[in-house]
Amino acid sequence: MTYLHILTYASVAVFVVAIVVRAVRLATTPVHLRWELYPVAHEKDRVRYGGSYFEELDWWTKKREKSMLGELKVMIPEILLQKGLWENNRSMWLWSLLMHNGLYLVIGFAGLAIIGALAGTATEFGSLIKQVAYIVGLIGYIIGVIGTAGLFVLRIGSYRLRSFSPPVAYFNLLFLLALFATGTYLFAVGNEPVDAIAGFAHELITFSPNAVPAGIGGLHLTIAMLFVLYLPFTHMTHFFTKYFTYHAVRWNDEPNLPGSKLEKAIQRQLGYPVSWAAPHLKADGKKNWADIALDTGEDK
């Protein structure tokens, strides 16, 4: 067992656990007050102009029509094409598009390499996968380098970005750049990059660790695994927390109807003890939320 094999197992394990913990933590935060922002993507026809069910007379008596497809119609162009940046921050768009898609392709490359490893390169399928993986990986690493380098230069060169950027913002970009650059170099030196990755993946899957891939392959895998280890502790987790920011907050227009599950959950939360210190609240750490909300002070 080499350091790289241990690092990989550890990184993947930490990644999975940290992501699950973070997702559970977010999913189990209390039901919050509504804070939606229109357009709400699952509104069926009204999404065109940003309308809501509040536009209907006696809306609470009508069946609400929701379209999950509508949410996908917004999320997919956002994830794949960086639509928000295209519309609102054009100077960053191209670089971000290349960086993100580079990452998607590199993940795809790793996935294909694993499938190839399992299929075996002797088979026709395995051979095809290897060829596809090569193209996907090559494009992914190259556009990743261009995109990340572009973002780094932009962040350093633009006062607007530089002035509000903590050191970690540069560190993250440099980390990604190292990942993409070593990957690109792996392809450039022509040492059968797919075989190197597939071979390593095969060793991991079959628990038969061998040696660390030689040269740049080993370095690239080390950087990649460190990145996997690091990612769950950064803002880059937005790759999955976007589900919460969009679906659970921005598009959360679920009304609190009498007798609903939502109503019961809130009922529990109204019983939470409150310890805010401002005098007008008269909270003492024992009085609950509802007690304080019902005390208007008008009779005193």
Place this chain on the structure above:
Amino acid sequence: MPKHVKITDIGKNPGQQLTHVNLADLLPLPPPYDKLDEQPKWAKIKPEHKEKLECTLDDTIAVGFPRPKTKEEEQELVDKFLSGLEKLLTRENNWTFLQPLLLTLEHCAKCQTCNDACPIYTASGKNDVYRPTYRSEVWRRIVGKYLKPGGKFFGKFTSGDIELNWTTVSRLMELSYRCTLCRRCAQTCPIGVDNGLITHELRKVFSQEMGIAPREIHEKGSVQQLTVGSSTGMTPLVVKDNIEFIDEDMYDRTGIKYETPWDKKGADILLIHNAGEILAWPENPGAFAIILEAAGMSWTMSSEKVGYDGINYGLWYDDFQLARVALKHAEIAKKLGVKKIVMGECGHAHKAIQVIADRVYQGEYNIPRESAMTLLEDIVFSGKIKFDPAKNDFPVTLHDPCNMVRLMGIVEPQRRILRYLCPQFREMTPHGVENYCCGGGSGFAIMSGHNFQDWRLSVSGRMKLKQVLEAFDDYPGPEQKKYLCAPCSNCKGQLRDLFGYYNVWEKSRIQYGGLVELIVNAMVDVKGEFIEWEFH
């Protein structure tokens, strides 16, 4: 171009002003409002106020908090602030916004995409301090350094440097009142981060932990509403008197006789106005009554304390004040046994009662609530009232109140009415959910202490003024009367002040008003013009 300000500057140079607003830097307005020497001049903060009050952010004062006298006092306030921030991140104290707050805390990519969406930042000539990310970055850095485990060691690297001292806290306190909570910034964030929410949550720390809020929205606002009955100071007796006067006045103006029903048990609708309408724009509640009576609706107003004022300022700064007022509204509706509450033309009151307080209402308090826009659309197209759109044959444009439109999705009902009743209706650019705030949102419209009015009319309202003028650029002069429809009381307050500040009535002959006034103006049964073409 304003001088650059770094995030770390917020805690430096105590006693000195962090930034300045220069008229020459501001977003240019269209002619004839473009001449710098004709721009209204700002009142200076009085020396005695400068000496006594915290005012080192920019050239104005919103909160007006007294300067602490000793270092110990300062430290006590800093500690309180930090303890408030801590509570903000707990389930018990802040279940109301914990999830969105955590998401916003942890996922900002510092891409600054939201900056240009902010009308305040843009109108200020891109002053760094007014970026939607300035206050939120300060907050993130404080949390990163002082509240996160290991923050003392790694905070500078992971979140960025910041020094938490009284200078930081006092400037942040003022800065939390330099954003109208329009949330246009949040709309542009690709990740879904909401820097507008940070403003809201910071205001909560100041109010709920430190007992600090602008007098106009707390003491004279929500507290007065809960104790006297209305933030206007109107008691139940006074409001009934005023409405009686309005009923009579409407008869004189329109020839239509009616009597506003009070406390009618079992009515279908409890109509709640922003009580400011009753005092400042009595034609608005009058027009509502004319329409509801003409349509034969079963409706009532409440003369119980709080029940005749739909405002809910807690929406902007304090969850508990919000809930207290919202629960009073529901309790009154329950006692009357109405089928639904309809909120008059007031954006924040709409959002407070229909959206934000929705999850506070439990059991029998959960009475259906509806927008006046929807009800009015139903009435206008029901055929119950005869209209002559030719009576509204003048250029009309529509201001979209942020709370009602971007934050509630009530976009089309008011437009369908205007397209039907106003032959010369035209949209502003941008409009609908992408509209610009009037600049008076989040309490600003009622805040005029010291020289804050100069700031909100020169900076936060600037983009809206530009938009309104451009919507009528085919009739720029005073020869043609024009109407800006703003179905929101707070927006109207801001527009009234904006138009007065820049002499818009004299220079461009633009009148502002609500939606119901246009509806009544088009009614066949109403004799002559209902809209008064004089500035008020």
